[in-house]
Amino acid sequence: MIQNEKKYEYWLASIQNLSDNKKHKLREHMNSAKRAYYIEETELNTLNFLSEKEKNVIKQAQKELNPDYVQEELEKKGVSVVLRFEEKYPRQLQSIPDRPYAIFYKGSLPTTEKYSVGIVGARQCTPYGEKYAFEFAQQLAQHRVQIISGLAKGIDGISQRGALMGGGQTFAVLGNGVDICYPRENIGLYHDIIEQGGGILSEFPLGAPPLGFQFPKRNRIISGLSNVLLVIEAREKSGSLITADMALEQGRDVYALPGPINSALSSGCNRLIWQGAGILLSPEQLLEELGIINVAESVEFKEKEQEKKKVLETKENLVYSSVGLYPKSANQIMEETGLQVSIVFQILSALQIQGLIREISKNYYIKV
Incomplete structure (x- = not known):
């Protein structure tokens, strides 16, 4: 791809309210993002695969989203972009439905040369959940396993800190732009992840705020990047169980941490185990079961x-x-x-x- 045309690719990737598949279809139809940017209104109106609302989104982006500005902001903030048709695009995501058109990232991307384990759980977790989120992540990381999570308060952040303490790499998938650390209290962790060779990833463009509906959407990337998913603590109805469902749909194995039957924060995990999820008994048992270590x-x-x-x-x-x-x-x-x-x-x-x-x-x- 010609370097000076990259800005148009970044422009297309940064358009909000246009689905990943429609972006891809538009680029394929026009043969380049540059041609998509310069498309005339009369030609745009003939594209039957776009709704009127989507055509208006593109027209607005032509007027209000400057490709030069997008590229300058990415460079200024040290953010890279990989597109779904590029070789560097994470191979794990290629097979998932509705894969992101682009991944914005700071630091690095997970590699397929190492095993990846996603860890998710409750924000308002118990000391029991905190202890095992930290231990599993730390000991998996000591065996070169990449930890994928969401930087959220609670289990996510604790597991990612555990991975760093284990000397490994961890990757945080955000429900907002990678230039925004949310929650703000994890800003130290945000920087430590990058410094230790991991990365901060998002399908959302720079400046995208942390809106509620975006978090379930980002969960498919957490599970998609993972070989298996661990659920540490979860209520009966929670975002962690949504992630577990997505993992199963993507053909990933799911493991859950058992807990007391009278604990609301263990009810979701216990139900997953009852439905057939793997049971987490110890880090070494998991490492052995995954074939990372032998008996x-x-x-x-x-x-x-x-x-x-x-x-x-x-x-x-x-x-x-x-x-x-x-x-x-x-x-x-x-x-x-x-x-x-x-x-x-x-x-x-x-x-x-x-x-x-x-x-x-x-x-x-x-x-x-």
Whole structure:
């Protein structure tokens, strides 16, 4: 594709209120996005595959959406675009119905050379859900598994933090433009994902706000990019179950974390298991079931985890003892414990997930 014609491709990709399939059909009919941009109204009106409303959307985009401006904004904000007919377009998405016409992204895209696991769950999750979202993501990431999620508050954000703590890569699929971090409280995670080689992805153009109806739509991308989907906590009617349904329609396997029968946040997961979803018993069981490790490695994995747990418990106690009822900085905790920066922050995250400490301002902690 000629470089100076890319701006027209970005223009077409950035049109809202025009479906992915209609964008693709328009480009195919006109042989290029540039010709689509310069199409005369008389010719546009002859295109029977477009409704009157869609024709008006294109006319408005011709007047109000400048291709030069679109390209400049993408470059200024460090955002890349891959189109559904390009070689770099994620292969996992090629087979899903209504695949996005374009993916806007910061950082990198998931690769098919590594296994990908999607993790979704409740925003208002329990400490039980937080603990296992973090553990599964962390230990999967330690085995080079890519974690796909939605950067949302709760299970999504916690699993993505776990993936980073496991030294792996994670990819966040947003229900808004990639230049907007939503929720804002995950801005640190947003940047950390990119810095550690992962990416922030969206089918929505720059500046697109986080509107409610866009989130179920983005869920098909989370499941589509994943080889399997894990549901950690979900109510009977929730976005996580919508994602699970989409995963099944796309031919992906679904696993769910079992929970107490009297817990509303486990009711959706328990029902999924009753309907035939895989049951999550431990990270090593999942790794073995997915063929990522074999039985011998599973035994070794368990032994290493037990040893690590003993060491971590000792270090956890050291960090926990250092945190008091008055705010203390992470630097003070490092000085008092003599532990490395990465270990201290890993333990501080774990203690927060367990509800034992709280971060009251940036890098300042107190006991709960």
